[in-house]
Structure formats: structure tokens, C-alpha cells
Amino acid sequence: MDENLNDKKTYQVIDMSENETKSKKTNNTFSKSVLLPFVSGAIGATLVIGTCFGIPQIRDTIFQNTKLIETSATSRRSAYP
Numbered sequence: 001m002d003e004n005l006n007d008k009k010t011y012q013v014i015d016m017s018e019n020e021t022k023s024k025k026t027n028n029t030f031s032k033s034v035l036l037p038f039v040s041g042a043i044g045a046t047l048v049i050g051t052c053f054g055i056p057q058i059r060d061t062i063f064q065n066t067k068l069i070e071t072s073a074t075s076r077r078s079a080y081p
Helices: 002-008 018-054 056-079
Strands: none
Touching: 018 056
């Protein structure tokens, strides 16, 4: 019975030449290496900025810190004529 199974086996040769794999990789090189990271970064930056200005607690904290910095700089200028 094992001999019958061995006789029916067929093998297929797969060509793994470098020319075929290189031609497939060069088709999407620009989109994968330049366009995709740029778009992902732009979306990420938009989400971060939108979160900072969209959530009231974070927005108030950011603007409160800038007001403190401005008042301390103004008070230093008036202390030294």
C-alpha cells in the first residue's frame, strides 16, 4: 500500500529567481516607503493637536501655563527699570 502512495506523488519545481522577486517589490516601493509614513504622521499629528485643543481640561492646562509664563516675564521687566 505504501508503494502505491509513493508512485502517485508528484513534485512541482518552484522558480525562486531574483529577477521575479525584485520586479514585484519595486511596484509599491514609493507608496510603502514614502507615502504611507507621511500620511500616518500627518494623521497622528492631527489627532494629537485635536486632542490637545479639543479636551477642555488639557486646553485649560496648556493656556494656563502660557499665561503664567507671560505674567512672570512681564513682572520681571517692571521690577528692573
